[in-house]
Amino acid sequence: MLEVRDLTLRFGAITAFEDVSFEVAEGELLAVIGPNGAGKSSLFNVLSRVYQPQSGSVLLAGKDLLARRPRDLAACGVARSFQNLGLVAELTCLDNVLIGRDHLMRCGALRCGLGLARGEEREHREAALRALATVGARDLAERVVGTLPYGDRKRVELARCVAMEPKLMLLDEPVAGMASEERSAMTDLVRRLNRDEGLTILLVEHDMGMVMRVAERVLVLDFGRPIATGTPAEVQGDERVIRAYLGEELAVGA
Amino acid sequence: MRRLTLPALAVLAVALPFALSAAQLTTATFVVIAAIGATGLNVLTGFAGQISLGHAAFLGVGAYTGAVLGADHGVDALLWIPAAGVAAGLLGALLGPIALRLRGLYLAIVTLGLVFIAQHVFFNATGLTGGPQGRAFPAVQFGSFDFSPGKVLRLGAATIDSSGLYYFLALILLAAATAFTWNLRRSRSGRAMVALRERETAAAVMGVDVGRLKVTAFVVSSFLAGISGALYGSYLSFAQPGQWSLLMSIQFIAAIIVGGLGTTAGPLLGCAVVFALPSLLKELPFLPEAGSGGLSASDLTSISYGVLIVAFLTLQPRGIVGIADRLHRSGGNDDHAKTQKVTVTTPKEAHS
Amino acid sequence: MTEFLQLLFQGVSLGATYALVALGFVVIFRSSGVINFAQGAMLLAGAYTISWLATDVGVPFLPAVLMAVALLALAGAAFQHSVLRRVSGEPTFVLVMITIGAGIAVTALIEALFGADQRLLGDPWGSSSFGVGDVTINWVKLWGIGVTVAALAAYFAFDKYSRWGLAMQATAEDEEATLSLGVPVSRVHLVTWALAGALAVLGGLFLAGFPNSPQPTLGDAALRAFPAIVLGGLRSPTGAVVGGLVIGETEVMTSGYAPAALGDNFYAVAPYIAMILILLVRPYGLFGRAPAERL
Numbered sequence: 001m002l003e004v005r006d007l008t009l010r011f012g013a014i015t016a017f018e019d020v021s022f023e024v025a026e027g028e029l030l031a032v033i034g035p036n037g038a039g040k041s042s043l044f045n046v047l048s049r050v051y052q053p054q055s056g057s058v059l060l061a062g063k064d065l066l067a068r069r070p071r072d073l074a075a076c077g078v079a080r081s082f083q084n085l086g087l088v089a090e091l092t093c094l095d096n097v098l099i100g101r102d103h104l105m106r107c108g109a110l111r112c113g114l115g116l117a118r119g120e121e122r123e124h125r126e127a128a129l130r131a132l133a134t135v136g137a138r139d140l141a142e143r144v145v146g147t148l149p150y151g152d153r154k155r156v157e158l159a160r161c162v163a164m165e166p167k168l169m170l171l172d173e174p175v176a177g178m179a180s181e182e183r184s185a186m187t188d189l190v191r192r193l194n195r196d197e198g199l200t201i202l203l204v205e206h207d208m209g210m211v212m213r214v215a216e217r218v219l220v221l222d223f224g225r226p227i228a229t230g231t232p233a234e235v236q237g238d239e240r241v242i243r244a245y246l247g248e249e250l251a252v253g254a
Numbered sequence: 255m256r257r258l259t260l261p262a263l264a265v266l267a268v269a270l271p272f273a274l275s276a277a278q279l280t281t282a283t284f285v286v287i288a289a290i291g292a293t294g295l296n297v298l299t300g301f302a303g304q305i306s307l308g309h310a311a312f313l314g315v316g317a318y319t320g321a322v323l324g325a326d327h328g329v330d331a332l333l334w335i336p337a338a339g340v341a342a343g344l345l346g347a348l349l350g351p352i353a354l355r356l357r358g359l360y361l362a363i364v365t366l367g368l369v370f371i372a373q374h375v376f377f378n379a380t381g382l383t384g385g386p387q388g389r390a391f392p393a394v395q396f397g398s399f400d401f402s403p404g405k406v407l408r409l410g411a412a413t414i415d416s417s418g419l420y421y422f423l424a425l426i427l428l429a430a431a432t433a434f435t436w437n438l439r440r441s442r443s444g445r446a447m448v449a450l451r452e453r454e455t456a457a458a459v460m461g462v463d464v465g466r467l468k469v470t471a472f473v474v475s476s477f478l479a480g481i482s483g484a485l486y487g488s489y490l491s492f493a494q495p496g497q498w499s500l501l502m503s504i505q506f507i508a509a510i511i512v513g514g515l516g517t518t519a520g521p522l523l524g525c526a527v528v529f530a531l532p533s534l535l536k537e538l539p540f541l542p543e544a545g546s547g548g549l550s551a552s553d554l555t556s557i558s559y560g561v562l563i564v565a566f567l568t569l570q571p572r573g574i575v576g577i578a579d580r581l582h583r584s585g586g587n588d589d590h591a592k593t594q595k596v597t598v599t600t601p602k603e604a605h606s
Numbered sequence: 607m608t609e610f611l612q613l614l615f616q617g618v619s620l621g622a623t624y625a626l627v628a629l630g631f632v633v634i635f636r637s638s639g640v641i642n643f644a645q646g647a648m649l650l651a652g653a654y655t656i657s658w659l660a661t662d663v664g665v666p667f668l669p670a671v672l673m674a675v676a677l678l679a680l681a682g683a684a685f686q687h688s689v690l691r692r693v694s695g696e697p698t699f700v701l702v703m704i705t706i707g708a709g710i711a712v713t714a715l716i717e718a719l720f721g722a723d724q725r726l727l728g729d730p731w732g733s734s735s736f737g738v739g740d741v742t743i744n745w746v747k748l749w750g751i752g753v754t755v756a757a758l759a760a761y762f763a764f765d766k767y768s769r770w771g772l773a774m775q776a777t778a779e780d781e782e783a784t785l786s787l788g789v790p791v792s793r794v795h796l797v798t799w800a801l802a803g804a805l806a807v808l809g810g811l812f813l814a815g816f817p818n819s820p821q822p823t824l825g826d827a828a829l830r831a832f833p834a835i836v837l838g839g840l841r842s843p844t845g846a847v848v849g850g851l852v853i854g855e856t857e858v859m860t861s862g863y864a865p866a867a868l869g870d871n872f873y874a875v876a877p878y879i880a881m882i883l884i885l886l887v888r889p890y891g892l893f894g895r896a897p898a899e900r901l
Contacts, residue, residue: 048459074461086456088448098442099449103461105442109470112441113434121441164461305699307706352882355889358698359641363836364885366829367878378869500829504710511703553718560711567704568693 001026001168001200007056009042016042017224020056024168029194029201031211031232034221035245040204041083043221044172047202048080049073060168074103077167081157081174089146093137093156096145097128100160131163132156134197135189151182158189162199169193171203175210183210190214212236220244263519267425271418277533279417285522285529286424287485292509292521293431294478299507300516301435301444302471303451305358308349308365309479309506311372312342314498316480317391317487318376318383324392324488331394335427335484342480343473350469357454369500376495388494391487394423401488420489427485428522431478436518438474447471501556505529508559512566514573523574527562531555608740613862614855619747621854622754623812627831628838628846629761630805636841637774637798640690641702644709646828647716648803650820652678652810653727654716657820660728667730671811675804682803683796691795694781717822724819733816750812757808758847761801765843770797830857830874833881839894848892853877 002024009016017039024030032040045051047058049070058065060076068076079100087096101124107117132138135155145153154174161169174190175183187210193199194214205211211218211232218235220228222244228235235241271279291313298304316338323334352364376383383389393402393416401423407414414422438444449457450467458464487493505528513524532555570576627645634642642648655677659670685708693700731746765771776784777794785791813827814820834853838845861873884892 050455050459070455070458071461071463071465073459080459082456084456086453086460088452090452091445091448095445099445099457099462100460102442102446102449103463107442109438109443109474112443113438113474115437117441124442160460299699303697303699305702352886356885357889359702359840360836360885360889360891362702363832364878364882366832367875367882370878371875374869374871374875377871501710504706507703507706553714556714557711557718560707560709560714563707564689564704564711567696567700567707568689571696571700 001028001061002202003057003059004047005057005059007043007046007053007058009039009046009051009053015224017221020219020221020224020226022219022226022229024200024202026200027194027198028216029190029203029214031203031205031215031218032221033205033208033211033218033235036206039221039224041172044080044170044204047078047170074164074166077165078170079161079164079166079168080170081161081172083172083176085153085157086160087145087153087157090144092142092144093132093148093159094125094128094141096156097131097160097163098124100131100163101128104165128159128163131159134162134193135159136185151178151186154178154182154186155189158186158193162193167200169199169201171201171205173205174203175205175207183207186210187213208236268422271414271421272412276417279421281530281533283417283421283424283489284486285525286421286428287482287489288506288509288529289482289522289525290424290428290431290485291479291482292506292513292525293428293435294475294482295506296510296516296521297435297438297447297478298471298475300510300520301439301451302447302467304353304468304471305362306365306472306475307362307500307503307507308368308372309475310498310500310502311368312345312476312479313483313486313502314372314376314495315345315476316342316483317493317498319480320484321389321391321487322382324395325390331392331396331488334392335394335481338484339477339480342483343477346472346476347469349472349476353468353472354465366500369498369503373495373498376498383495386494386496388492390492391490393491394420394485394488403491420485424485427481431481432518432521435474439516439518443467443470504559504563508563510573511571512562512573514575515571517573517575520573520575527574528559531558609862611739611741613858615741615743616747617855617858618851619744619750619812619854620858621834621851622751623809623850624831624834624854625847625850626754626757626805626809626812627828628835628850629758629843630802630809631831631835632838632841632843632846633761633774633805634798634802635778637778638690638694638795639698639701639778641698641705641840642802643702643705644685644712645802645806646825646831647709647712648678648682648806649810649813649828649831650716650822650825651681651712652803652807653814653820653824654720654725654810656729656807656811657725657727657814658720661726667728670728671807674811675807678803678807679800680803682799682806686795686799687792691792713822713825720820722822724821727811727814727820729811729815731815744816746812746815750815753808753812757805758843761843770794774798826874830877833877836881837884837891839891842893845891845893852892853880856880 004023005021007020008018020043022030032043034040042051046053047065049068053066060078065076073080105120105124107120111117129138129141132141135158137152137155137159140148140152140156145156158174171190175186178186190201190203191214194201203215215232218230218232219226220235220241227240227244228238230238270282274282291309295306295309298306319341320334320338323329323337324331349368353361356364377386393400395401401416401419403416405416407419446457446462446467449460449462450464454464509524509528510520511524512527513520513522535554535558566573572579627649631642631645634640652674655674656670659665659673660667665673689704689708693704729746731749733744735742735744737743773784773789773794776789777791781791814824818824830853831850834849835846837852838849856876857873860876864872864876
């Protein structure tokens with residue numbers, strides 16, 4: 001589904017990441033982990049076409065993704081969640097999820113203003129409500145996002161991604177900032193989306209516990225360079241990974 | 255309670271002309287005509303968050319289109335009123351390629367340029383606009399019935415004079431424009447515009463066609479401005495190019511801010527304040543006659559616009575609607591007001 | 607040829623003035639992200655203050671300029687402290703509108719206080735000039751260029767070598783972080799606006815010099831500095847200078863050479879047209895970059 005080869009991103013003299021290569025097969029969940037500053041978010045921003053890499057290639061279902069602009073992503077089947085949450089605080093959860101459906105909607109401003117798009121609107125509302133139900137937030141539909149706690153907002157953000165009917169989901173630290181109960185719930189949710197709904201997911205995350213439970217394979221970045229790939233268990237025991245996270249001394253005992 | 259205010263407002267609006275003096279009715283008519291244009295700007299700036307200093311240019315284009323078609327070619331108002339909107343809308347669409355690529359301040363300054371360029375064209379296209387001397391604008395005419403001064407319409411016991419005719423025509427068009435934008439706000443376009451306003455790049459990544467949306471917002475805004483301008487010129491019956499100025503653009507911006515950005519009642523309320531202000535200030539006893547030096551009414555007006563804009567944005571970004579909301583809520587649930595982190599926006603549940 | 611050189615010189619002089627205006631704007635934007643649409647009004651206020659002090663109050667010229675600088679610096683700082691500080695978290699749009707509103711109010715206030723007629727600036731140069739070949743060099747314009755160069759040099763040095771310059775940049779990047787490092791951020795803002803006020807006075811002084819004079823329409827002339835600001839890319843002092851020169855030359859050259867078919871006073875809109883054309887090719891101005899997004 002997603003093939004990344006030798007991707008390099010630099011900001012002037014600073015290298016965000018270098019020679020990153022990996023593949024995500026259809027239906028797989030690949031997690032990208034690494035200490036802070038390892039380049040994970042920048043990687044996502046390249047995949048979201050907000051940044052242009054200096055070199056490398058990205059193929060999505062065989063087609064060149066780097067030739068695309070941010071606005072083409074939804075049509076290509078890519079849905080990305082945002083660390084800062086792409087939600088509009090003043091709108092309701094349902095409205096926010098409906099923004100995710102925008103690329104599937106056809107009615108122009110004229111028809112909308114004349115009130116001629118009610119049928120289409122209803123159909124998409126149903127889909128949006130289903131997406132909210134999938135993340136267990138159906139009852140929050142009419143609540144204004146700005147009044148909700150952070151954990152709920154993250155779930156709504158996820159619902160928005162699901163509502164986009166994507167082929168590939170890019171999840172940017174889905175459990176960051178959550179309390180432990182919320183983390184479990186979110187972890188289960190992500191797992192369900194991958195195992196039961198069959199969604200291909202590329203995940204960036206700090207929380208090793210979460211990663212262990214949902215990922216089939218893990219890619220570890222450190223200072224912008226890939227240092228290990230493999231199953232969660234393999235990676236957890238990898239000396240280089242331990243060294244990257246915990247430092248030289250502790251690695252000796254591994 | 256909200257559901258009651260709309261019918262109440264409608265009744266008030268219809269009854270108003272019969273309660274006002276001739277001079278007051280004139281002001282009220284200008285207010286309603288302006289509100290049509292303000293409704294458009296509210297879509298562009300209130301919904302979609304695009305700053306435009308160029309609104310006066312679209313009003314001018316609409317006005318001159320109406321004049322050329324209506325007066326120079328004897329076209330019926332049934333045609334030149336919409337034509338004015340279309341002409342202005344086309345100009346708005348032309349702004350498209352520029353608006354697509356620019357953000358925030360860059361776009362604002364381009365629209366500033368637009369006002370000056372448009373005025374330059376108006377001053378120089380003497381055949382169409384009369385040049386610096388100005389030109390006459392046609393009265394609204396539907397078939398053989400026209401709105402010129404002196405004409406009256408008798409409906410049963412009521413007598414409606416020329417001013418009243420303009421008032422009701424503008425009111426009908428305002429109601430239509432408001433219904434349109436109300437629908438817009440609650441539909442796909444409206445949501446997308448709010449996403450554009452709040453998180454432009456994220457919105458694009460989410461699949462919103464940000465570029466097309468900006469153009470759409472400009473077209474809707476300029477279409478309504480064109481109609482407003484055409485009615486304005488017609489009601490004034492004479493105008494010269496200097497009127498379609500930066501100050502006019504700023505009046506409209508002040509109106510939608512004071513009324514409440516992105517709200518439904520905001521445009522009309524704001525116009526009531528902004529466009530009635532000059533007449534109100536003229537009444538003030540301590541002001542000297544115009545031209546005798548010292549503080550004139552027009553200076554005071556400008557100062558007031560500036561102060562109003564600053565004051566509302568600093569203290570109450572949701573404008574008059576926001577103030578009304580606060581008063582309404584001050585007996586009840588304050589938590590909602592506190593937890594909302596929103597600033598210049600409209601609450602979902604306010605059907606105002 | 608003479609005419610060309612004459613216009614060239616005048617373009618540089620006008621460009622220098624626009625550069626001063628643009629620089630004042632960039633100073634504020636770089637350190638606080640505030641887009642100051644009131645810069646033109648501040649210019650007007652600067653010119654009028656000097657005129658009032660020099661002609662009405664009878665203060666000698668140089669002290670009048672210095673006093674005007676002080677007064678405007680104070681006014682700018684007061685505005686920042688009483689209004690802008692309260693709204694610092696609001697979206698761009700709000701800040702822009704506030705400065706627009708303040709600009710309108712100030713412009714109208716000036717007209718109310720001083721009337722719509724021209725005034726004497728009270729400068730020592732007046733219309734005096736000297737000739738270089740057939741080209742007339744007005745002293746006031748030459749001084750304008752000189753002062754601009756000096757102001758720019760001072761600003762560049764300040765920005766690069768002083769602690770305040772660094773503090774201003776840090777504040778613009780991340781106010782909270784800077785605050786947590788112990789930098790007196792509120793003082794930085796005051797200094798920023800004071801600096802902008804000072805630059806506005808200088809800009810106003812030369813914009814109101816021969817053959818102009820302090821009058822309310824100067825405000826419109828000051829607005830033409832905005833294309834210069836945009837061309838320069840909003841954040842770059844170098845850009846402000848280049849932008850100013852480009853716009854100044856454009857305006858003067860079109861006033862001299864524009865065909866009649868383009869209408870009277872085409873030079874007044876030429877800066878905007880030039881700006882739009884350049885923006886179509888470079889959406890962030892000549893020196894600007896797309897701002898880094900944090901998604």
